[in-house]
Amino acid sequence: MLYLEPRSTKVMFERMKMEKEEGRERVHVGTRVSSEAEQQRNTAEVEPTTPVASQVTERREQEVAQADTDRLDEMRERLKKLNSYSSLLNVMSLMSLSWHLVYLAQRLLS
Numbered sequence: 001m002l003y004l005e006p007r008s009t010k011v012m013f014e015r016m017k018m019e020k021e022e023g024r025e026r027v028h029v030g031t032r033v034s035s036e037a038e039q040q041r042n043t044a045e046v047e048p049t050t051p052v053a054s055q056v057t058e059r060r061e062q063e064v065a066q067a068d069t070d071r072l073d074e075m076r077e078r079l080k081k082l083n084s085y086s087s088l089l090n091v092m093s094l095m096s097l098s099w100h101l102v103y104l105a106q107r108l109l110s
Helices: 004-042 051-109
Strands: none
Touching: 004 051
């Protein structure tokens, strides 16, 4: 408990923070894209658009999103592993305490 609980809590809060930030970025990126689309529609006649620049921007956003997704998956795996260890230790503790209770009950009856 003293070893696993602080580690799993830390990973859980980091994961929640990453998910929260990722959610905000998705909303923010969607808002920014829609406002950029409106600006491009308004200024389409005045200035030509550069598809290369927009493709580079999209690639960068995809790379950042992929890095965040990879880090989030890594955190999920770490949390899953820590929870598995914790569950195993809890079951072992329950078994040993049950055995000890049976032992004490037998000693009381003898």
